[in-house]
Amino acid sequence: MLKLFYRLFIELTNHSLSSKLIALFTKSRLSALLIPSYAKIYCINQSEMEKNLKQYKTLQQLFIRKLKQGIRPIDKAENSVISPVDAVIEDVGTITKTKEITVKGKTYSVQEMLGSNQAAEKYLNGLFIILYLSPSHYHRIHSPISGVITNQWSLGKKSYPVNRLGLKYGKAPLSKNYRLITEVNVNGKHTAIVKVGAMFVNSIELTHKDEYLTKGEEMAYFSFGSTVVLLFEKDAFELDPAIKVPMDIKVGERIGYLKQ
Known part of the structure; x- marks a missing residue:
C-alpha cells in the first residue's frame, strides 16, 4: 500500500505541467516569502553563503547559491x-558483469x-558512488578530477524524487x-x-563550456536537490578507506585515488 501511495504521489507531482508550475513559482518574487522559513527548516548554513539571506529575491536564487571564496x-x-558535491554518500559498490548496480x-x-x-561496456567491474543532495545542500557541482571531456549527453524526461523513499519506491529514478x-x-x-534531476524537467544547468575540466572547478548546478552518480572503469579508482555508507561529505574532500 505504501509503495502504491508513494508512486501515485510522485506521479502527480512530476508531470510536465506541475513541474513547470513549481519551477515558475520558485523563480517568482512571491517565493521569496518562503525563504526565511525554508532556511530555518533545512538548517542552511548562512555563514558559508556568498550573500546575505535577504539578498536572495527568489527561492531558486537560494537553491543555486554560491559559497564564499575558499570555503x-x-x-x-x-x-x-x-567529492563533486556537498551530499550524503548513499551507496558504493561494484558494477556487475551484467552492467548493473544495486x-x-x-x-x-x-x-x-x-x-x-x-557506453556501459567500459565500466564493467568498475566502482560506482551515489551522492545524494537534499534541499538543504549547496547545489553546485564541481569536477571530481582533472581530465578531458570526451563526451557529454542528456537522457530522460520526468524527474522522480531521488531521496531514500524515491530510491526505494520510485520507478528507477537513477536510470x-x-x-x-x-x-x-x-x-x-x-x-x-x-x-540526475530530482524535480522539474531539465533541472540541470551547465556552467562549464570548455573541453578540459580541472579538479574542483564548477561544472554545473541543480535547480533542486538531486543526485550525482560517479562511475569508474575497472582498476581506475581506489576508494579512500575512510569512506563509509552513509556519510556526509563536502565539495573538495577526498573520496579516493586514481590508480596510476
Missing part, C-alpha cells in the same frame, strides 16, 4: 578524486542509465530521470559523472 578547500594530492536493495541498469550498451552525463578521460581511463 571548500580542494584536496591537493595529485591523484586524488574529490542501490538500497534496488537494481539499476548502467546500460539504461547511460543510454547504450557501448529514468532526466540526467546529464559528462564522460572524462584521465590517462586513458574514463569516469562518468551522471547528474
